Amino acid sequence: AHLDRIAAVDEKVNAFLHVDTEGALAAARAVDERRASGGELGPLAGVPLALKDVFTTEGVPTTCGSKILEGWKPPYDATLTRRLKEAGVVVLGKTNMDEFAMGSSTENSAYGPTGNPWDLTRIPGGSGGGSSAALAAFEAPLAIGTDTGGSIRQPAAVTGTVGVKPTYGAVSRYGLVAFSSSLDQGGPCARTVLDAALLHEAIAGHDPLDSTSIDAPVPAVVEAARAGATGDLRGVRVGVVKEFSGEGYQAGVMQRFTESVELLRELGAEVVELSCPSFTYAMPAYYLIAPSEASSNLARFDAMRYGLRVGDDGTRSAEEVTALTREAGFGAEVKRRIMLGTYALSSGYYDAYYGQAQKVRTLITRDFEAAFGRVDVLVSPTTPTTAFPIGERADDPLAMYLADLCTIPSNLAGNAAMSLPCGLAPEDGLPVGLQIIAPAMADDRLYRVGAAVE
């Protein structure tokens, strides 16, 4: 049924870069056989899923939305891919994304933009716009995204779906093509908080193949979602961060957010306003740290090891072929980030830019620590505005970067955060996202509070 739905609507939505019909049907049949033979089946056995094209899938194309990886079929599965398969999840295919996950609108994909199913002339968010659009268009009931600065939560917010960035290190990055290794985190996308929790439990957990993977039990997120669904939030302390409001925030977004805070109070939560002054500097710190790490990570696309190779006619040196390939294979935003990052890391500038940004990162982490000394979770709008029209911010990187104003601090600090729908903005009828933030390894709190207000 989901393959039929994709065939019917994806020409318009463009959520998928690759539909793996054969693989999906084989996985579904395997679950059927297991059921027939009386084998044990987990809660997600046979459930279809859309996978962001940044996770490796053995024998199935993985492009990261880039021309430089066109046609590349990885020889191995990411740990996340393997876990999905072991859970009996049916991977329908790979979803569209901003090239190498750099963007906030999915317009930076080398394979054309994805439309927001609420209004196809608008962006579905980014970088994981394909995954969230697939959910909103009912092409898949579950999806996977990655969140380096907001790429799970921001698309969830603007498509009216749920997205969770787990605690950094909770979900293995082995086989997740690296953008910014100290920030990247895979996570669940779904249409309900409980669905997200079930997927969270399937993908999280220690992996010896990822040196930053946390070796500790996964928080009981499914249990928390079930507990939250009773709607009782007595004893829960919620902080409203002052810095996540003001200029640039759409009126209808703030209206729905204020109503959500009111609802939290009605459910018994204690709400306090607090200030995290360093959050003001999260955006500039992120746009030094993320491009710096990217400039190093993307050095591996050298025309020798993977995908595209341009100008290799026997007359050119390896360096020339590498340069020609990177010139032809990378898009404008990727080149911009590589240049920014290389500059920020170069000797003489390192202390002024990268070093300074790392200090700001510490201050942001301390602001979170102070806040979580007073409250259990923080809440904010997920994005300052609803989905903007395709093309509107395409030529203005700074305007584009603002879409992640509320999501970036959690990546810098490595804590857990969720976006879930909290109604439609009255002025444009488009979905608004509520963000909930919890301390590292307290992901269960997101699900308890999220399920209560859902």
Ligand code: GLN
């Ligand atoms: N929009 C942010 C960026 O362009 C975040 C991307 C992400 O989370 N992958 O870097």
